[in-house]
Amino acid sequence: MKKTLLTVALAAAAGFGASAASADTLDNVKQKGFVQCGVNNGLAGFGSQDSAGNWAGLDVDFCKAVAAAVFGDATKVKYTPLSAKDRFPALQSGEVDLLARNTTWTISRDTQLGFNFRPINYYDGQGFMVKKSLGVKSALELSGAAVCVQTGTTTELNLADYFKSNKMEYKPVVFEKQEEVDAAYDAGRCDVYTTDQSGLYAIRLTLKQPDEHEILPEIISKEPLGPAVRQGDDKWFDIVSFTHYAMVTAEEFGITQANLDEMLKSENPDIKRFLGEEAESTIGKDLGLDNKWAYNVIKAVGNYGESFERNVGQGSPLKIARGLNNLWSKGGLQYAPPIR
């Protein structure tokens, strides 16, 4: 019942949102002079604050990239840290222009809540972590287990579906804040911890005895995480989408933050077009942006691979492998449509 009410309220809000939040987000953003970006209020590697109060993370890089594409200046962005529960009303009400908060793309979020998703900046999947002492080797042996899970996420729903479809029982132990879930699991209040696999590796680092826990091989869901915008503003949607694709394309071309200016002299017509060096090209203008938009994005945050390694990969304490997030040509799923 509560859920129905919430859905109705959100759907109603979405209806208002279309009228309340100005339809042309790009004009709005240009007029304001900054992009208001909804980010995670605290997820290592995706959105968090350092000691000086600066935001950092894969999603934060994406916000900066959009600001760089629009203004040529990655500092023209303001962050609204949002919890899992508050993120959708915030986007619907126009409080933020863009939601880059490790949000899973699902059909109901796309239709019912009135959002648009396209690029995926992190392919994730839900996994399980258990204590080794339980002797469990597969998620199918988890019948009757107490499972710690964070509420308000697709994780909670996938968990219910997975146990139901495999005719297993479980006791959910539900919390709103991630650190509450962490503490409960470490204190032994539940046998199993479930969340996106990227998160499980980070969380395992914080446990008292990381060696005594293992992450089970099963991935029970697809979690394509990507930026979301409000429906009904295709121009802004295109800018957000192609900002990500520009980062991927740069990696395909081998353009990095470091060699960017050398690449400007490249004779490769694709690269010239991409970086806005081709005189008659109107790619940037058609997006409503400067022709150097892609150059500005790479200048600000580097290509996708650089951003990945810096925030969640080998350059960070999380050390997550590229896996599914590698380029399509290297066995992953990151694939950008041609920018021409």
Add this chain to the structure above:
Amino acid sequence: MADNTNTSLQFVRRELVAAQKPPSQEIGLLAWARKNLFGSIFDSVLTILALLTLLWILPGLIDWLFIDAIWRGTDRTFCATVAQGGIQPDGWSGACWAFVADKFQLYMFGSYPVDERWRPMLVFVIFAATLAPLLMPRVPYKVPNAIAALVVMPVISFFLLHGGVFGLSVVETSLWGGLLVTLIISYVGIVVSLPVGILLALGRRSEMGIIRMLCVAFIELIRGVPLITVLFLASFMLPLFLPPGTSIDKFLRAVIGVSMFASAYMAEVIRGGLQAIPKGQFEGADSLGLSYWQKMGLIVMPQAIKLVIPGIVNTFIGMFKDTSLVSIISMYDLLGIVRSSFADANWVSAVTPLTGLIFAGFVFWLFCFSMSRYSNFIERHLDTGHKR
């Protein structure tokens, strides 16, 4: 008869006996312990149980908090065991004060730009300089002091913090955070809620129907809704109903929400005090020919407020702690910023969340305890014979 010196009495003491010390069993630590800790068998059992509990908890706590704690360090490796990828021996656990030290400025000012942090610091100084003398009964010039602390200080602080005048750069409220936000919201709440609460309480007891109804409606409406709901509505739903382009600062919305809340609760506390004043006081004032405001200001309120000081301070303390709810609308007060700092990948470890929360709890305790002690002091200072 006339000459006492020739009496036949055997002995008359002519000087006082030097006072003797009480029997040794009745003084000193031992006697105190026997009387207070081992007065009866039941007392003795309780004392021993309490001592055992302390012995059981304290050494571990002290070890964890101080002895095994890490005081200096630059990243997570200092507070993580080898198995967790750090430098501490396996099985180690202790407070990670290095984390709090590294994040201290963040906890105090939030995302306030580093170069501009002298501004909140200056505000803290002005805040202390105007408030401290106001709180000390002995210091003269109360009226100018009160105007300085309650009117001038907030205005100066606002312009200092927000900027945009005298060449100060604008620092938006969305960048404010940490203890700064906690203190601003609760200070404004306290300064606003007391007078508004008094007016509401008087209004609720007024004989003018419309005023009474309005006051009752306001109080009951606000008290009937959770603070978290008001904050959430003000933050995410209000923009949907306002015409596009109009925006009221989120921080301001939170401050207004919290102040309204505190006022409604304060009104009921004050009304409790008013109920306790005997009817004769009102009638006495009337018979002296005092006007309504003179009666209330000179006779009734001073007595009523003195009676409900514990209730007032209770409301203040409750409100101070409630400010942590503003994190629901993406504003980061002390607790909110401490919690969000756990996600800094440079500091991810098993002990950082606990250390951060202990720090936040300690700061909250420090403020609430000071308020509580101060209210005790004021109660004693104002005590005029109701003491029990």
